[in-house]
Amino acid sequence: MNLDPDEELGLIVETARRFAEQEMLPRMREAERNRQVAPEVRRAFDETGLADLELPEGVGGAALGSVARVLVNEELGAADPGAALALDRIGPALYPFLEMAIDPVGSLSTIRGNGERILLVTESDGARIVRNDVVRGTVPWVPADRADAIVVLTREGAGLVRQGFSIDPVRGAGLRAAGAGTLRFDEAPLLDSAFRNAREAADRALARARLHVASLLLGVMRAACDFSRDYAQERQAFGRPIAHHQALAFLITDMQMALDGARLLVHEAAWRLDAGLPATAAAASAHAECVDASRSIGPNAVQILGGHGFMADYPVEKHMREARALGLLLGGFDAAVEAAGRSFCETEHPLEIGLGGAL
């Protein structure tokens, strides 16, 4: 057993970290204000190849798995999760393509080749598939101003929509670097779809999407923890650093514990996916824990900075908003808890050690 990421992924993670710190972090406010990332940042990102980590080799990808994705996403999310969503044009919409045969006409190659922006929405978000060939419904918020195509994922399968939808820009609570809009389907026809015997594959696609979002959350939480902790060691009150008052010292400790624990859940679930083991409950649970942890880490990071934390001069107010916005994607905490809870209750001993040879 080894809980550490493989060393061979170290270089990829280092690339992601360097890009995030040098290109994304300095321009996070600008990207938020402009509701898009600068073209030069996008070009630099494309050169890193980080968007292609999980793409099949046949369409120019590295065919790496979920572990690589969550490690990279944590780095990108620590700098700017909105920009991370914007830069990765296909993003979590990739997973139905990978897990299900919804690509009979080579849509994925076309999408990648044309640099199209594609979004993933689920039933929990408000999209409804009728008769397996038409999509209806409204998704009140997606982190995008525009999209070339939408992948709609349900518990039974998934399908691709290229027309019959519109996105009306809205202000957005967070992740504005990716844009923000209300997505409306108007009897949108499904082009490529897979619903027959696709439930298990749909579950795995959703699991991968959950970890995609959860790992961005890890990044935001890490940034919030790191910034507020550093601040607390510099800021003086009552003659000593505020971090040396036990109330704050313990708060900082609990924030770090929550982050480290959530990260391990994400890593284990990602490993399970890559190992081909049952992972839908583990991924849903990891997603739920990240949302849960972010709901305390975000506001507490602001709390540590006090009045300064409330101001846009410091990044923690952005961390707090963006963590909360990320936590609303894919049906948010409640959908994740519902999915994991149903699965756990189907077994007598959900945590018995050694079931299937793994934890």
Next chain:
Amino acid sequence: MDFNLDEETRSALEALRKWGREVVRPVGLEADRLSRPIPVDDPYFERCLLRGDGRTRWQPHADARSTRSRSVLTQLLLAEEFAYWDRGVMIANPGPGLPEASVIALGTEEQKERFLGPFVEPDRPRWACFAMTEPGAGSDAAAIQTRATKDGDGWILNGAKCFIGSASRSDWILVQATLDPSKGRAAQRAFFVEQGTEGLGPFKIEKKMGLKAYESSSFSLENVRVPASHLLGGETRRERSAGFKAAMSTFNAGRPVIAANAVGIGRAALDEAIRFAREQDLLGDPRVRDRIEAMTRKIRMARLVCLRAGQLADERRPNIVEASMSKALAAQVAQEAASQALELLGSTGGRGDHLIEKLYRDAKAMDIVEGTGQIQRMIIARQLVSLPR
């Protein structure tokens, strides 16, 4: 990254699971019902010996690093599994217990031979224990008052110890004492005190809220005389704070084990909650499912944090933060899991005869022994934000 278990660990877990289901759980339930520790002459302890328990991992005629031991990761998984069936019974088990690690690390060859030797192939169930806690010094281990005074070629010990596991049945007790209370940790030393030594005792077996299967004793030391050879590490290992390091090395190794125990208790509460909910046809209720999901998620997380601390220990990498995190987190998670499970039972839990009710009482100790959750947070904060001592 690899969360697979090796074959040896899996088979050890399988054997322990069978032992736990058939023997440990019933013994623990009976001890709880009768509200007393498992008696010294209980056949359970003989069965432990037959199973291979109660032995030291120290091997005679081998260097200090050559011990019969599994990886820390495997030990943690086994500690979780044992506690799943009954943590109190686990602690009641015979063997050299807590002080073993200190003796192996710091003891002289003569001390290892004399004090661990009888545990190599024990002729009967034997125990040893470590005595740090005092009525006036719990979390603040530097404040112990038990005095060690040089007396010719030996030492005189005076003081009182409390809440010491298996003390009255131990062959020897490793007693932490101070040469000078005003000098804090630097003046602490550890002494072997053999059972029957004049001035040791009487032992008061404490009445406890939970974990009743093992004995927790309080006792006094009144002019207890031990020879110089009973100073852990001998007279030549008098370097500054060596005695305290002996104690702390035990605690460092112990935190993830306690965390694993807590995970086991939490897991038992979870399984019992699911069983009860299924029997009562409650699993269709989303509130019940949400509760079970939260319990499962938090316990899984605590287990991973615990194993992470264990892996670092296996790799001999610093694990101060991770060890304390595992302890702080798992204890909290276990208590919450047992409480949530009790909530699910409703008034059935109020009868006082359900396993979950016992687990609720047992779990509390996990946030107290070997450093409370608050102490763990202080240790972590020293690393994270340089919290002053």
